[in-house]
Amino acid sequence: MDEIKLRELRYFIAVAEELNFTRAxxxxxxxxxxxxxxxxxxxxxxxxxxxxxxxxxxxxxxAGAVLLEQGxxxxxxxxxxxxxxxxxxxxxxxxxVAVKPGAGTDLVKKIMQRCTQDLRMPEVHILFGHPGGPAxxxxxxxxxxxxxxxxxxxxxLDTELLLAEPRVAVLPACHxxxxxxxxxxxxxxxxxxxxxxxxxDPVAAAYWTGTDTPSPARxxxxxxxxxxxxxxxxxxxxxxxxxxxxxxxxxxxxxxxxAGLAVVPVSDLSPSELVAAxxxxxxxxxxxxxxxxxVEVAATHAEPTPALA
Numbered sequence: 025m026d027e028i029k030l031r032e033l034r035y036f037i038a039v040a041e042e043l044n045f046t047r048a049x050x051x052x053x054x055x056x057x058x059x060x061x062x063x064x065x066x067x068x069x070x071x072x073x074x075x076x077x078x079x080x081x082x083x084x085x086x087a088g089a090v091l092l093e094q095g096x097x098x099x100x101x102x103x104x105x106x107x108x109x110x111x112x113x114x115x116x117x118x119x120x121v122a123v124k125p126g127a128g129t130d131l132v133k134k135i136m137q138r139c140t141q142d143l144r145m146p147e148v149h150i151l152f153g154h155p156g157g158p159a160x161x162x163x164x165x166x167x168x169x170x171x172x173x174x175x176x177x178x179x180x181l182d183t184e185l186l187l188a189e190p191r192v193a194v195l196p197a198c199h200x201x202x203x204x205x206x207x208x209x210x211x212x213x214x215x216x217x218x219x220x221x222x223x224x225d226p227v228a229a230a231y232w233t234g235t236d237t238p239s240p241a242r243x244x245x246x247x248x249x250x251x252x253x254x255x256x257x258x259x260x261x262x263x264x265x266x267x268x269x270x271x272x273x274x275x276x277x278x279x280x281x282x283a284g285l286a287v288v289p290v291s292d293l294s295p296s297e298l299v300a301a302x303x304x305x306x307x308x309x310x311x312x313x314x315x316x317x318x319v320e321v322a323a324t325h326a327e328p329t330p331a332l333a
Contacts, residue, residue, distance in 0.1 A: 028069060030102055033095040035062045036074065040092040043082045097180065100163055104303070107165030115149075119310045122151045122158035122167035125255075128298045131187065131318075131325050132171055138317045145317075146310050162301055169311050171318065173273070174297040175227045175236075180304055184315055186322035187298040191234075192274050195286045196266045202286035209234045209292055215269045216250035218259045234271050237294050260285060272296075298322075 038048040039059070049056040067074050074088035084092065111120070119139075123132055132150070139145040154161035158170035163180050171186070193212060195202050201211060217233050230236040233247045250268030253259045256276055262268045264284030273296035277287045300318045302311050 028066070030099060032062060032066045033091075033099050035059060036066055036088075037092060037095050037099065039063055039075065039082070040084055040088060043084070045082065100180070104163060104165035111165070117146045118149050119146045119169070119314060120149045120151050120167045121314065122154055122161035122170040122172075124158055124172055125152060127173050128171055128187065131298070131322060134321045134325060135171075135314070135318045138321050139314060142313065142317070144309075145313050148314070159301060162303060168306075168308065169300060169302040169314055171298065171300055174299055175225070175231050176301075177225065178301070181301045182304045182306075183299045183301045184319060185297055185299050186318055187325065188295045189298075190274050191271045191290065191293050191296050192277050193269060193288045193290050193293075194260060194263050194272055194277055195269050195288060196263060197284050197286050198266070199269070199286060201288065204288055206289045206291055209290060212269055213246050215247060216267065217247045218250045218253045218262050218268045218270055221252050221254045231294070232271065234290070234293055237292070256280065 035048075035052065038051050039045060042048040042051065045056050045060055045063075049059045052059065063075065070087070070091075072087040073085050074091060076083045076085055111118075121132070123129075136148050136150075139148050151158075151161060151167050154166055156164070157176065158167065158172040159176045159178070159181060161167040162170045193207055201207060204211075212234075220228070220232065227236070235247075251262045253262060256272065257280055259268075259270050259272070260280045260282070263270050264282055271290065271293060274287075277285075281287070300315050302308075302315065306312075
């Protein structure tokens with residue numbers, strides 16, 4: 025079989041994701057006829073049909089679905105290899121850790137202090153604000169390891185649980201349930217909840233609406249979409265303005281506490297998990313040392329929590 029080029033995989037991925045040759049060609053910045061010809065050539069190389077085409081639609085075949093999944097991994101891995109090589113050549117002796125602002129900041133600080141005391145560890149550099157988030161930064165080679173909250177796309181990553189903490193409901197201070205000592209998820213059925221901008225992962229969406237664990241209550245997953253947000257501070261602003269209710273880690277509720285919010289425990293809500301994540305193919309002693317330090321520090325770490333009201 026002829027060697028498959030990364031360019032051909034990128035072409036196929038664009039078509040498979042768009043399921044439309046015109047849109048895929050525009051996305052790739054090329055004309056449609058050469059794109060169609062490239063996909064036909066790829067099918068002949070593989071000896072299988074990847075797409076079923078008609079005048080009305082384009083559909084993936086089972087072979088096409090497999091190539092889409094594995095092709096994404098191959099293209100991402102190639103890009104990550106290049107980025108890691110570039111960083112090694114320009115940032116020797118540095119371990120880059122991707123974090124999301126507000127996610128275990130106090131714990132990350134303690135881990136960095138522990139690493140500083142270990143002469144075998146390289147300098148730790150913190151990476152904020154990667155466009156795809158901390159997990160994408162590790163997968164793409166921009167970071168060596170990440171500390172982030174689940175759920176996230178764990179494709180291609182190994183993980184280690186560091187901390188688990190309760191999540192709570194945050195309500196407008198004037199909400200009818202704000203004075204309750206405890207809630208169940210069913211109590212908030214029908215309440216609007218904020219939507220994270222650009223989020224298409226159903227697992228993450230279920231987590232934020234509290235529907236990630238089964239409940240016998242009817243309509244417990246009935247949450248009309250609330251305002252679109254990009255950051256937890258925006259989420260809590262939306263709640264304070266009376267536009268939504270939300271579930272957040274108890275430490276985040278304390279960090280962003282305001283007079284316009286009420287914080288109430290929820291007895292049947294899944295916890296928030298803070299984890300370390302790194303490439304599953306990594307053999308780096310520095311990464312292993314950082315994860316070991318993170319686990320040791322987390323074992324003695326207590327997140328500050330607010331007095332619930």
